[in-house]
Amino acid sequence: xxxxxxxxxxxxxxxxxxxxxxxxxxxxxxxxxxxxxxxxxxxxxxxxxxxxxxxxxxxxxxxxxxxxxxxxxxxxxxxxxxxxxxxxxxxxxxxxxxxxxxxxxxxxxxxxxxxxxxxxxxxxxxxxxxxxxxxxxxxxxxxxxxxxxxxxxxxxxxxxxxxxxxxxxxxxxxxxxxxxxxxxxxxxxxxxxxxxxxxxxxxxxxxxxxxxxxxxxxxxxxxxxxxxxxxxxxxxxxxxxxxxxxxxxxxxxxxxxxxxxxxxxxxxxxxxxxxxxxxxxxxxxxxxxxxxxxxxxxxxxxxxxxxxxxxxxxxxxxxxxxxxxxxxxxxxxxxxxxxxxxxxxxxxxxxxxxxxxxxxxxxxxxxxxxxxxxxxxxxxxxxxxxxxxxx
Amino acid sequence: xxxxxxxxxxxxxxxxxxxxxxxxxxxxxxxxxxxxxxxxxxxxxxxxxxxxxxxxxxxxxxxxxxxxxxxxxxxxxxxxxxxxxxxxxxxxxxxxxxxxxxxxxxxxxxxxxxxxxxxxxxxxxxxxxxxxxxxxxxxxxxxxxxxxxxxxxxxxxxxxxxxxxxxxxxxxxxxxxxxxxxxxxxxxxxxxxxxxxxxxxxxxxxxxxxxxxxxxxxxxxxxxxxxxxxxxxxxxxxxxxxxxxxxxxxxxxxxxxxxxxxxxxxxxxxxxxxxxxxxxxxxxxxxxxxxxxxxxxxxxxxxxxxxxxxxxxxxxxxxxxxxxxxxxxxxxxxxxxxxxxxxxxxxxxxxxxxxxxxxxxxxxxxxxxxxxxxxxxxxxxxxxxxxxxxx
Numbered sequence: 001x002x003x004x005x006x007x008x009x010x011x012x013x014x015x016x017x018x019x020x021x022x023x024x025x026x027x028x029x030x031x032x033x034x035x036x037x038x039x040x041x042x043x044x045x046x047x048x049x050x051x052x053x054x055x056x057x058x059x060x061x062x063x064x065x066x067x068x069x070x071x072x073x074x075x076x077x078x079x080x081x082x083x084x085x086x087x088x089x090x091x092x093x094x095x096x097x098x099x100x101x102x103x104x105x106x107x108x109x110x111x112x113x114x115x116x117x118x119x120x121x122x123x124x125x126x127x128x129x130x131x132x133x134x135x136x137x138x139x140x141x142x143x144x145x146x147x148x149x150x151x152x153x154x155x156x157x158x159x160x161x162x163x164x165x166x167x168x169x170x171x172x173x174x175x176x177x178x179x180x181x182x183x184x185x186x187x188x189x190x191x192x193x194x195x196x197x198x199x200x201x202x203x204x205x206x207x208x209x210x211x212x213x214x215x216x217x218x219x220x221x222x223x224x225x226x227x228x229x230x231x232x233x234x235x236x237x238x239x240x241x242x243x244x245x246x247x248x249x250x251x252x253x254x255x256x257x258x259x260x261x262x263x264x265x266x267x268x269x270x271x272x273x274x275x276x277x278x279x280x281x282x283x284x285x286x287x288x289x290x291x292x293x294x295x296x297x298x299x300x301x302x303x304x305x306x307x308x309x310x311x312x313x314x315x316x317x318x319x320x321x322x323x324x325x326x327x328x329x330x331x332x333x334x335x336x337x338x339x340x341x342x343x344x345x346x347x348x349x350x351x352x353x354x355x356x357x358x359x360x361x362x363x364x365x366x367x368x369x370x371x372x373x374x375x376x377x378x379x380x381x382x383x384x385x386x387x388x389x390x391x
Numbered sequence: 392x393x394x395x396x397x398x399x400x401x402x403x404x405x406x407x408x409x410x411x412x413x414x415x416x417x418x419x420x421x422x423x424x425x426x427x428x429x430x431x432x433x434x435x436x437x438x439x440x441x442x443x444x445x446x447x448x449x450x451x452x453x454x455x456x457x458x459x460x461x462x463x464x465x466x467x468x469x470x471x472x473x474x475x476x477x478x479x480x481x482x483x484x485x486x487x488x489x490x491x492x493x494x495x496x497x498x499x500x501x502x503x504x505x506x507x508x509x510x511x512x513x514x515x516x517x518x519x520x521x522x523x524x525x526x527x528x529x530x531x532x533x534x535x536x537x538x539x540x541x542x543x544x545x546x547x548x549x550x551x552x553x554x555x556x557x558x559x560x561x562x563x564x565x566x567x568x569x570x571x572x573x574x575x576x577x578x579x580x581x582x583x584x585x586x587x588x589x590x591x592x593x594x595x596x597x598x599x600x601x602x603x604x605x606x607x608x609x610x611x612x613x614x615x616x617x618x619x620x621x622x623x624x625x626x627x628x629x630x631x632x633x634x635x636x637x638x639x640x641x642x643x644x645x646x647x648x649x650x651x652x653x654x655x656x657x658x659x660x661x662x663x664x665x666x667x668x669x670x671x672x673x674x675x676x677x678x679x680x681x682x683x684x685x686x687x688x689x690x691x692x693x694x695x696x697x698x699x700x701x702x703x704x705x706x707x708x709x710x711x712x713x714x715x716x717x718x719x720x721x722x723x724x725x726x727x728x729x730x731x732x733x734x735x736x737x738x739x740x741x742x743x744x745x746x747x748x749x750x751x752x753x754x755x756x757x758x759x760x761x762x763x764x765x766x767x768x769x770x771x772x773x774x775x776x777x778x779x780x781x782x
Binding site: 116134141323330334360361362365366 | 507509521523525532534655656714718721722725726735740742743746747749750751752753754755756757758
């Protein structure tokens with residue numbers, strides 16, 4: 001098998017953690033059958049509808065792509081080769097590529113630290129690749145993770161989906177989920193934190209009905225407000241949205257402001273961006289292309305801002321303010337974020353990957369109130385009353 | 392009115408924040424009537440069953456006690472004077488006294504910083520006194536709060552109580568709650584963090600049935616394990632329990648280990664102590680006396696440990712480990728703690744008082760694992776497998 005050759009080569013040239021290599025070559029073919037096992041139609045469709053000639057040309061494509069990934073794919077490449085048009089294959093290959101591109105870009109900006117790469121498998125099905133850089137010159141903590149998991153949805157997750165309006169029948173539902181998720185906390189308080197997450201979900205209910213949807217978003221959390229940076233960030237996201245649907249940006253911008261809210265403080269976490277979930281209307285491939293465009297917009301939306309400010313001077317007071325705002329970031333993630341809650345409730349979830357979103361350091365001062373009219377106060381005004389950045 | 396004299400004196404001699412003094416002299420008599428308004432019996436009982444002679448002798452007692460409080464009581468002292476035997480009066484006077492004693496003790500140990508005292512009122516009924524010391528010589532952050540609130544229980548809280556087995560009928564239930572709650576984070580990693588909370592709750596359901604219960608506990612979170620300190624702490628709590636009921640300590644020690652659990656990490660927050668809730672059996676006054684003994688045991692259980700270690704030398708590595716453990720403290724409080732969740736859900740809750748439990752600084756490192764056999768690892772073993780400290 002061709003794919004074995006580059007897999008062997010790769011094994012000797014890439015960084016892996018000890019724990020992560022152990023299970024790296026476990027075959028996922030059986031697992032893939034298991035995921036789709038909830039519906040007879042899906043099994044046939046997944047395993048049988050690609051003639052051998054496609055699979056053969058797939059080898060070259062997968063092999064070429066692989067050299068840019070941070071680690072071996074979660075699903076066995078044979079499954080990719082046999083199912084190049086399946087959305088599971090497309091999503092996993094897209095997130096593997098984006099993880100590679102973004103990690104390389106951040107390593108080149110940092111110039112000092114490299115990402116630690118942990119490839120892990122989940123007992124109940126699937127696994128992930130967690131890439132974390134800690135205590136770099138530019139980046140204090142950056143995590144870029146992918147996960148491709150399948151199995152049976154826990155009851156809590158089914159209820160959460162139903163509460164969002166999904167008509168899922170039954171108790172114990174087979175699911176597949178693939179996503180990329182990242183949080184990048186730079187050291188310099190003049191460089192904002194960015195978070196993004198793009199994901200694809202499939203659930204088969206007990207009537208055999210298969211539901212699928214996409215979700216995701218990118219949002220920015222500055223510590224000091226530089227209007228033109230925020231405008232650049234939002235304009236880049238708007239251009240990505242507009243390429244696919246003119247209604248997306250205004251809708252998803254508002255959704256983002258509503259989602260990243262810290263109700264007990266009456267503040268947003270940051271200056272927003274875009275956020276969406278349950279995207280299942282329109283053409284599936286077109287939605288996948290939209291997701292890809294969004295993921296590809298991460299670097300151009302963010303990197304210029306980091307490059308601009310990474311060498312800015314800052315005072316101890318500015319650093320303290322950054323740490324206080326990171327405390328708010330922790331509050332949002334641990335109290336309100338649906339992803340974190342869902343993650344920690346999922347049996348066999350890898351909590352270290354979920355909690356990599358937390359900053360290296362955070363601070364809580366009782367009743368900290370910035371001076372009226374100060375730069376810190378200026379930021380707070382915008383967090384309390386989200387603004388329109390592109391018109 | 393006698394009580395007006397010392398109130399006026401006090402106003403000129405004690406520290407108050409600007410915001411807290413504004414509503415300090417609002418009369419609470421109407422509010423107190425409102426709380427008890429759910430049941431005719433309660434109103435009569437609360438306002439009418441103490442002859443004037445008791446009220447008059449109450450003035451002297453209340454007046455003497457007041458000089459040791461951190462601020463004016465939440466409920467008007469006239470209500471105390473008229474109802475000296477009502478559990479609401481007893482609880483509020485006990486927590487006011489304990490807050491005063493503990494704050495004074497901590498100030499004397501710190502020798503540098505004083506507590507900032509914020510007396511606040513809650514629009515929906517009641518209020519509290521939040522005392523916070525920040526960035527002291529010995530104490531990095533210490534909060535000792537009391538709150539005395541009443542009004543209508545939010546639906547979420549009613550459901551939470553029902554899920555614990557309380558048979559409350561109806562949707563919108565009048566309640567009264569009084570409690571003291573404190574978290575003390577010393578600077579030195581060799582001094583443990585302590586938390587305690589003692590509370591009394593009354594709810595009247597729509598059938599007019601009044602339920603009441605006590606809850607509380609004290610628990611210790613060391614960063615390094617000093618066996619004899621933990622034994623001293625547990626023995627002091629056991630002695631307090633044994634004074635009232637020999638079955639309390641073993642039961643409440645286990646409850647504490649079970650409650651302060653961080654399931655996603657498979658670790659307890661600290662080395663435990665005692666924890667209990669829904670204590671409504673036996674004689675009400677006897678349970679109040681038990682609560683009082685527990686609250687009085689806080690200083691003897693904890694202060695000797697702080698005195699012993701407050702000047703210990705420590706390395707940067709030991710400080711970093713302390714901050715990592717404080718990250719776990721934040722995880723427990725924001726994800727799992729019922730008090731924090733209940734607090735943040737309560738309309739009109741003062742989030743600054745609820746979140747004062749968070750440390751001044753915390754740290755999250757991806758996959759931090761102490762060296763096997765190190766002092767840090769020794770602590771982890773105990774957090775993973777709670778021990779018996781007194782036999």
